[in-house]
Amino acid sequence: MNLNNQQSFARTFLKQIMLTGLTALTASMAFAVPSDRNEPVSLVADRATFNEKTGITTYTGNVIIEQGTMKLQANSIVANLNSNKEISVITATGSPARFQQKTDQAKGLAKGQAQKIVYNAETGILTLVGNALLQQDGASIQGNSLRYSMNKGDIEATGTPNSTGSSAGRVKIVIPPSSKKSFPGARD
Template identity: 70%
Template sequence: MHQILNSTSRSTFLKQVTGFTAVAILSVSAFALPSDRNQPISLVADKATYNDKTGITTYTGNVVIEQGTMKLQADSIVAQLNSKREIQTITANGRPSKFQQQISAEKGVARGEAQKIIYNADSGIITLTGNAYLFQDGASIRGNSLKYSMNKGDIEAQGSSSNRVQLIIPPSSSKSFPGARD
């Protein structure tokens, strides 16, 4: 009887480890570029739980996920799978949650942070809420919430009366514009 329980426990443990690994890989791949997807994934957290019935995986306690140039840091990350065991949503919560990734060789590292970062795999939209901030190549945008469409490249910023949307656009170094005295 004892060996049967050990065998059952080992089987359950292996299923959970497989579930953790699958969600970690899918979580990072949702944010990663094709070049990053070929890199190993590193996930560090104080605690990880996986519920096979609900398809919810939770990582808590100084969570850091890295793959290639992509890095995601948060106090907690929750991944929700759909019925096909594919990522439906990823929610990162922190004070703040942070991410960064090298978008291309020509562009600098893109960085973002917010109290909450939600990635919706169906729509390809990343929503940053709570003192949201995005920065790349000297340009930045800040607001209460930011929505970025990975599919379209569109961004929408929302502010409030006390926290208005702020954009910083660097001057173009490749173009020269005539000044008032020219």
């Protein structure tokens, strides 16, 4: 390969890596505070690969993507592109993979973690699998898997059936007391 071809390949490769990183981040920013979108994107990893034939970009080795209040940390992140070179699915794996983001100026950081976090950009579904946990402002939901629809705003939590009555492996929801009411329907 001559020097011009090598330089062209390197520019194309770097362009694809950056495009995929930015697109991945944009996809995860669907419910972020507006100011995050104006912040620079930082992506660090030990290794990055792009396969133009398959449309798969892989980041491995303590991957950290940040933009504003959004932070995604994982052992590896794999982004699959569709035929239009747009992100279709992003998969982050770790022990655990973690993310945080401010979704509303009036609320604290929303934080989540699981062994695997999958975002399907085409359906708007975020799935956390393997000891999944979502937390914000003292409220939390955890289970074996959590499935969140960004389009509909609903969440489905799945635990492991447990006939002993203990909480091990089951869905657990914590709702902090309100400053005005101690439980739904309570009077001031």
